Amino acid sequence: MKAYLTRRYMISASHRLHSDELSPEQNNEIFGKCNNPHGHGHNYMIEVTVSGQVDARTGMVCNLMDLDRVVGKEIVERYDHQNLNLLPEFERNVPTTENLCIAVYDILERGIRFAHLDKVRIEETMMNSFEYAG
Amino acid sequence: MGTVYLTRKAEFAASHYYHSPELSAEENLRLFGKCNNPNGHGHNYTLEVTVKGAVDATSGFVVDLKQLKEIMNREVLEAMDHRFLNKEVPEFETLIPTTENIAIAAWRRLEPKLKAAQLHRVRVYETPDLFVDFYGEA
Numbered sequence: 001m002k003a004y005l006t007r008r009y010m011i012s013a014s015h016r017l018h019s020d021e022l023s024p025e026q027n028n029e030i031f032g033k034c035n036n037p038h039g040h041g042h043n044y045m046i047e048v049t050v051s052g053q054v055d056a057r058t059g060m061v062c063n064l065m066d067l068d069r070v071v072g073k074e075i076v077e078r079y080d081h082q083n084l085n086l087l088p089e090f091e092r093n094v095p096t097t098e099n100l101c102i103a104v105y106d107i108l109e110r111g112i113r114f115a116h117l118d119k120v121r122i123e124e125t126m127m128n129s130f131e132y133a134g
Numbered sequence: 135m136g137t138v139y140l141t142r143k144a145e146f147a148a149s150h151y152y153h154s155p156e157l158s159a160e161e162n163l164r165l166f167g168k169c170n171n172p173n174g175h176g177h178n179y180t181l182e183v184t185v186k187g188a189v190d191a192t193s194g195f196v197v198d199l200k201q202l203k204e205i206m207n208r209e210v211l212e213a214m215d216h217r218f219l220n221k222e223v224p225e226f227e228t229l230i231p232t233t234e235n236i237a238i239a240a241w242r243r244l245e246p247k248l249k250a251a252q253l254h255r256v257r258v259y260e261t262p263d264l265f266v267d268f269y270g271e272a
């Protein structure tokens with residue numbers, strides 16, 4: 001029997017939305033307040049959904065301790081209390097939450113061996129959320 | 135007219151513990167950690183039931199919410215609210231009451247009772263940061 005399990009993790013990080021390929025005026029026009037050179041921050045809620053058959057013996061799609069270990073090590077440790085613009089994955093890509101979603105998905109897709117990664121959903125604020133499913 | 139989805143929430147509080155009789159005491163502890171404590175521990179669960187169907191031309195409803203609420207109360211909440219799941223809910227005499235198995239049990243209890251609309255999804259939150267979705271046996 002296939003079920004989907006979702007776990008939420010919170011990280012706090014700062015970012016600045018800016019593209020070197022655009023002029024200061026264009027950056028300001030596209031990114032508005034988010035272009036502030038000093039950056040600003042969010043509490044990001046990262047929702048990780050995995051799916052698979054419910055194991056008849058354990059009653060689980062996957063062991064939560066395994067999921068927490070991988071997401072803790074690969075995602076929370078990497079992004080929590082960091083300036084996203086300084087990380088290699090955002091050297092060329094603007095650290096929008098869309099791009100953060102894709103980066104988190106790509107890392108977890110490689111890291112999660114015990115279930116199928118179904119999707120990553122990130123709430124940037126209570127009003128905005130983004131989803132990526134590969 | 136197209137399909138419309140309607141979701142109704144309910145809350146219940148219950149205790150449980152995780153233990154597999156097929157495993158040794160050490161394996162149970164390693165696999166289930168704190169959840170293996172045989173005296174149990176509890177959660178405030180949220181049950182979210184989503185049904186789907188066409189909107190009835192006369193009533194404007196997908197389903198009569200009052201009926202849906204009654205079915206959820208009768209089939210799931212009366213059995214699970216303020217219960218020790220392992221000891222008081224028949225499904226969990228043989229199955230471990232994980233969030234996965236609670237969602238499957240709720241689906242199996244609700245699905246045959248829903249006449250007007252079709253059950254689409256059962257979601258069970260164990261905490262605000264952990265939930266399971268079940269869409270049926272297929």
Ligand SMILES: [Zn+2]
Pocket residue numbers: 150169175176177
């Ligand atoms: Zn528990």
